[in-house]
Amino acid sequence: MDVFKLLSRSSKAVQAPPTHKLPSDGAAANPQLFGHAESNAIEHAVNKGQKRKRGQDTAEAKEELPAGLYFFGSAPKAPEAEHKADAEDKGCAKKEGLENETVGDRAEDQDSTDAYDEDECKRILRSHKLKIMVLEDFRMHEEDPQKEKKKVKKREREKEKVQDKKKNAKKQLLPQPLTSFAQLRSRHGISRRLADNLREQGYKVPTEVQLGALPLLLGKKGSREAQKGSEPGSPSSSGEEYGGDIDLLTIAPTGSGKTIAFLIPIINKHVSQKSDGVEGPRAVIIAPTRELASQIVNEARKLSKGTGIKAALMKKGMEVVERPVHEVSEASLDIPEVSEEEGSASDSENEGKVARLKKRTHRRSEKLKAAILVATPLALLNALKLRDDKIAKLPSVRHLVLDEADVLLDPLFREQTLAIWNACTSPLLRVGLWSATIGSNIEALAINTLNDRWSTLSSSNLPSRRPLIRLVVGLKDTAIPNITHQLTYAATEQGKLLGLRQLLHPTAVPSSDSTPSLRPPFLVFTQTIPRAIALHSELLYDIPPEAGGSSRIAVLHADLSSSARENIMTRFRRGEIWVLITTDLLARGVDFRGLNGVVNYDVPNSAAAYVHRVGRTGRAGREGGVAVTFYTQEDIPHIKLIANVIRASEKLRGKSEEEASVKQWLLDALPTPSKRDKRQLKKRGVEARRNVKDGEGKGKMRISTKSGYERRIENRRRGAKMAHKERGREDTRAIQAASESEFEGFE
Known part of the structure; x- marks a missing residue:
């Protein structure tokens, strides 16, 4: 079925569609956003045949033979010159029927234990636009055991600490980059079952965030025991002195594989500790929306298959911690009042009734037995609340991950998120903050929270303080460079509706191959829920019956029930829905791999919101996604925020001034919004669109074509x-x- 022909309503003959790559065509061979030239050079060098060890070619030839052809015994072993870890991986691959590996993968697997020197690490990290720095080293804040009495010496010591902190706190790290997922087993020692699950899911080439984050979080194989006795302040640029025991703040583009990057270390850590007798969840992952939380659970279940590690989504009525007996209030049990004379006789009956009702209440609630708990902030906080608004503690949690950390630490969720953070009282807690846009205020808040946490922990059980490391991929607060941005002036609301209908019903295919057109499926974002419902009603019958009619358009917002939202998401992923109208509910984290484009019907309320909206397309290295943004006369005071993001993204892609969609004269003509305007826009959006009722000057904001x-x-x-x-x-x-x-x- 040709969607373009079904939606075209033109008297002219429809031309052949352009030969553009679309995200819905399939997965990209290389999911990386940067460093393609170097990856191709490495693959070409491997295929050409560089210096190899003796017996390497014969080993590859033997590897290609199926295991069933060795009738007189088991398959011959690899040569002795090869590493034992590589031979172990190959034997595991033969058992699972994964012999068909490429030449490049086998070469990387053979050289996986060879370490890069500092210059090589720097070159690889720079080509992939990775910047890794120690944001804060809390080990410098440890107090000396012997305190001096004189205040003058104390002040001098504090000045020296401040100077040392300025010199060493922003130290740049050059870890050994992960060039293949095959190196996780040999170099970092992950479990065999987890490595098999990664192969089954088709993970071969790591993305930029996985290339830099996994070596930091996993540590080098066999180096943790050796590094326990090392001095915490030993100088090193690779970060191996931390042994994977760090807190990580990651800023990476949308669709770059951040979920896999923080799930692999969590699952690998708890595979070896699944029988340690710890009750309760050992890893908590917080997400701002239920759709994103459900997606994380699905990915965790795929990676943890066969490992004994369970991942669960927080549901209503689920019991996370064991509640004390006094938490069941007598008022809720409906115990009848008795007089003083009858009190002694009825005490035993009341106690029995209380015990029975408590047992019945305990049976209703579902006890959590999963090691990995994924939840939204409010759902988990409600499950942790005790009497008198106290929060239960989670001493079993060893990993706390904040996905979309800038939203979770925003004033909207900040109180709930910090309450959950403080409830994790284990001194071995490792914290991870992940998002595509994290500002300096969020970094400062994270440093202050970690510093307060270290100061409140008891010194007797306090391990060596771990540093906070920041990993940045590309440029901060920039959209992904592999999509095309279109900024369209529509003047009025009627102009936006006309422009959207032109996208739905293209009259002819553009003759120029340099300007790709928007093809279904795509998302349409609006500012408020009433505007999404109104736009859905207006476009309900725009798709002809031959193409499926009104069943091809749907609306998704927070006022719908959870079952209705799940049904719409399932139909959209299957391709039954071509146009999905929604709010910022789907702007963050949700992965639509075959999404061809995004339409911002209403201008986003911040530059970060634009980055996350357009990041729904072009995921995992897929090219051809289109992001169209309509703006009217009311949006002109705020549109420069979006224009700057588009400009930076096109520069990152390498476009010249002539090819750029946002010209310099447009940036010079647009007004620069003040800080107060930015705060107001982020809080409430464009004020004229919040009220669509008839009135003076407000009727024109209604989404309709009727006069x-x-x-x-x-x-x-x-x-x-x-x-x-x-x-x-x-x-x-x-x-x-x-x-x-x-x-x-x-x-």
């Missing part, structure tokens, strides 16, 4: 019908009253 004259006629007809029905009801009441008053009964 005011037609609306007045419809309102008059509707009012006449309602008045006619009301008069009919009054006549009926009058007749009934008259009939009842005719006979008054016998005296």
